[in-house]
Amino acid sequence: MPQSMGAMSLPTVERLSVYLRTLKEALAEGKDYIVSTEIARRNGFTAAQVRKDLSCFGSFGVKGKGYDVKKLIEQLEEILGLNRRWNVAIVGLGNIGKALVKYKGLKKAGFDVVAIFDIDPNLVGKTYRGVQVYHTDEIGKVAKKNDIQIAIVAVPKEAAKEAIKKVIDAGIKGILNFTEVRVPIPEGFFLKNVNLLGELESITYYMVNPDRVCRCYQPVKR
Amino acid sequence: MPQSMGAMSLPTVERLSVYLRTLKEALAEGKDYIVSTEIARRNGFTAAQVRKDLSCFGSFGVKGKGYDVKKLIEQLEEILGLNRRWNVAIVGLGNIGKALVKYKGLKKAGFDVVAIFDIDPNLVGKTYRGVQVYHTDEIGKVAKKNDIQIAIVAVPKEAAKEAIKKVIDAGIKGILNFTEVRVPIPEGFFLKNVNLLGELESITYYMVNPDRVCRCYQPVKR
C-alpha cells in the first residue's frame, strides 16, 4: 500500500479514472504490461504526465518494462474507491433521471441505484425499473435506511436549490449535480457539476473564435 | 466591440457561460447593475477572477457601479457565439440520446436538434419527437443538407470510435462526446468529453480520501 501520499489534484484524479479505463481496455486485449507512452498516446496526454500521476501513490512500474496491467488496475481501483460498491439515489425522475436509472454502465462500474426521489404524486410510491420512488421530502429517512452515499440530482432548475439542500440535510456526502444551478456546500461534502449547456457553449465559443484557442484545447490531442 | 482580444483559456470560457447564467438570473430579478463580488458570491468564485475574466474582452464595467446586466449579457452571448442558432444532431438514440432530444433547455439556449442518427433498423426512417431518424452512414449527406454544426454522440462505447469518425468525416466541427472513449481529432475540430463515470469516480476518490483533498476542490466553495 502507498506509503507517504500527498494530496492529489483534481486534474490528476480525473486522469486516473481515464487511465483505469485504458488499462481495462489493454487487459481485454491480453496485454500484461503497458508503458506510459502507450497510456498517453491512447488518451492524448503526455507520457511524463502519466508517470507523474501514477507516481503519486508509489512505484508500480517496472523500469525498462512498463506497468503491470492487472496490478495497476487493482491499485487504481483502490485509490479511486472502486474496490467496493456504492449506493446511489437519483433525485428527479425526468428525462435524464430515467436515462440514468436505465444506464447499465452505473452498475458495471460499482454504482447501485437503490432509490429514486421525485415530487410527482403519479410517480411516488411506485417503482421505476424495479427501483422504489419516494417523495423528495423523505430523502433523510430513506438515505439512512438504505445507506445512500451518493445522490445524482437531475431535477428542473427551479427545484434544484431545494433538492440539493435536502440531499445535504440527509447527510449524503457525494453529489453529482446535473442542473445548471450552483450551490455552496458544507465541508466534508463533495459536489461536482455536469453542465451540458456549458459544454456546448464552450464548443460554440471555439467555433466562433477559432483564432482564440490558446493551447489547442481539446482534451484529446495528437 | 472588443479591441485587442488575446486568447482565452478554457477555464475562462467555461466560467463565462456560468456568468451568463448568473446575469440572466439577475435580469429576471430586475437588477440593472451587478458587481463582480455578487457574481462571484453566487458561484463560488473570487471577485478578482470575475473581473479578470470579463476584462479579457474590453471594459464593460462601470467603476463604482458594477456591470450593466443587459449589456453584459449581450456581450457574453456574442463572445460565446450565442447570438445565433445552432443546428445539432444527436448520434445514438439510446437512453441518453432520447433524453437529449426531449430536453427543452437545448432549444431555449439556441440549439436546435435537426436530425437523429442511429443504426437500429426499427428507428431509421421514422421520426422521434418530430425529428427525423437517419442511418448513421448518412451523416455526411444529411449534415450537408441540414447544415449541421454540432453533433452530440451518445452511442454505446463499442460503437463510439466509428461514430465519431463518421461525424468528423461529415465535417461537423463541434462534437460533444458522451461516451467514455477518447478519440484524437483533427485541427479545426472541437471535441468535449462528458464523462459521467469519471465524475462519479472523482467523487468516490474524495469520499475515500477526504484527507487528500488539496485545495478544497469543489467547483463551488464558500
Place this chain on the structure above:
DNA sequence: TCCTGTGAAGTTCTTCACAGCC
C-alpha cells in the same frame, strides 16, 4: 466612496531531462 481593470506576485499544474534500475 465604491468598484473596475490590471500589473505583479503567488500558486498550481505540466513538461523537461536525466539518474537509476531492469
Place this chain on the structure above:
DNA sequence: GGCTGTGAAGAACTTCACAGGA
C-alpha cells in the same frame, strides 16, 4: 536499450493589491 520516477524548469492560472474613474 528501454522505461520509470522525479527534481527542476517552465507554463498556465489565480489572487493580490492598488491606481484611477464614476
